[in-house]
Amino acid sequence: MTPEKGTILYVEDNPDNRNLIRRVLNAEGYAVAEASNAAQAMERLQEGSTDLILMDINMPDMDGYTLTAKIKGIANYANIPIIAVTANVMRGDREKSLEAGCDGYIQKPIDIDTLAQQIERFITRRANV
Helix, strand or coil, X not given: CCCCCEEEEEECCCHHHHHHHHHHHHHCCEEEEEECCHHHHHHHHHHCCCCEEEEECCCCCCCXXXXXXXXXXCCCCCCCCEEEEECCCCCCHHHHXXXXXXXXXXXXXXXXXXXXXXXXXXXXXXXXX
């Protein structure tokens, strides 16, 4: 299936979260590739075209900050928008995500009613660059 709106890589260690977001985004016309850890995320990036990455910050093997910096350091992937998706909502957490290279920040629990609109802004911005 060719995605109408683009392909999103969702890096998240919680399978319930991945399932929910995949269903919501598929219904909105996005294809969703999934990775449960950093190694899988890197494999998925190599497998095909990715228009945007949703990055969980708290993962067991490599946190999302470190993985974001790693991805942004690879020329082929540096321009892919990465959106931090996290329950880290203390003062400074948003800034820490942006300093790691994230292009945006979505707080958990995710508002599924506005998720597609938030993603579309970043994909459209990337297409216009």
